[in-house]
Amino acid sequence: MNDRVDLEALRLAVYRAFAATGAAPYAGELSAGLDVGLGAVRDGLAELAHGRHLALADDGRILMAHPFAAVPLGFSVMGRDTLWWGGCAWDSFALPHLLPDQAPVLVATTCPACDAPHAWRVGTHAPPPGGQVAHFLVPVEHIWDDVVWTCSNQRLFCSVECVDRWLAREGLERGYLMDLVTLWRLASRWYAGRLQPGYQRREPSAAADYLRSVGLDGSFWGL
Numbered sequence: 001m002n003d004r005v006d007l008e009a010l011r012l013a014v015y016r017a018f019a020a021t022g023a024a025p026y027a028g029e030l031s032a033g034l035d036v037g038l039g040a041v042r043d044g045l046a047e048l049a050h051g052r053h054l055a056l057a058d059d060g061r062i063l064m065a066h067p068f069a070a071v072p073l074g075f076s077v078m079g080r081d082t083l084w085w086g087g088c089a090w091d092s093f094a095l096p097h098l099l100p101d102q103a104p105v106l107v108a109t110t111c112p113a114c115d116a117p118h119a120w121r122v123g124t125h126a127p128p129p130g131g132q133v134a135h136f137l138v139p140v141e142h143i144w145d146d147v148v149w150t151c152s153n154q155r156l157f158c159s160v161e162c163v164d165r166w167l168a169r170e171g172l173e174r175g176y177l178m179d180l181v182t183l184w185r186l187a188s189r190w191y192a193g194r195l196q197p198g199y200q201r202r203e204p205s206a207a208a209d210y211l212r213s214v215g216l217d218g219s220f221w222g223l
């Protein structure tokens with residue numbers, strides 16, 4: 001058993017476990033699968049979290065490997081033969097693009113303002129029909145201050161009226177509103193490559209180009 005872990009192999013093992021099972025792998029499973037000591041796996045996970053490939057709980061458990069989540073954040077995503085916590089609205093709409101064999105997936109949630117249930121069949125060819133609106137609370141420059149909080153506040157609502165009612169009730173300022181078409185476009189290629197070896201995060205300028213290309217604008221997105 002090795003006492004050093006190849007970070008990219010570890011990252012891929014986490015992503016592939018999430019993709020195949022819907023659940024985060026335990027450090028012990030990663031250690032056995034990669035033939036690397038448990039301490040090295042834990043150090044590697046911390047390093048991946050530092051590089052924003054993962055979000056970890058205080059006890060080291062994997063909470064998120066975007067767009068995968070190990071905790072409920074308001075969404076479920078049912079594929080052909082696998083069920084995932086959907087992460088946020090962005091992440092839920094991204095899963096069929098990352099896992100086209102599972103598409104179209106059933107994304108389900110409830111409106112945070114009025115608890116009305118909503119569901120869409122989300123595929124890779126066109127955005128789903130619907131007049132619902134996505135509301136993102138946290139501006140892009142603060143996404144990683146507390147990424148679980150950020151994702152738990154990227155939700156889908158019945159209408160702008162429901163967004164405003166929820167904001168007033170929670171004492172929060174409006175963030176960014178988008179329709180389902182824009183959300184689907186945002187989700188379509190953002191996470192491309194994360195299930196392949198050699199994945200590199202986008203440089204800031206490429207990220208900005210992508211966000212502009214899907215129709216986003218303004219200081220909320222750092223544009």
Ligand SMILES: [Zn+2]
Binds near residue numbers: 066087088090091
């Ligand atoms: Zn998210």
Ligand SMILES: [Zn+2]
Binds near residue numbers: 113114
């Ligand atoms: Zn509502």
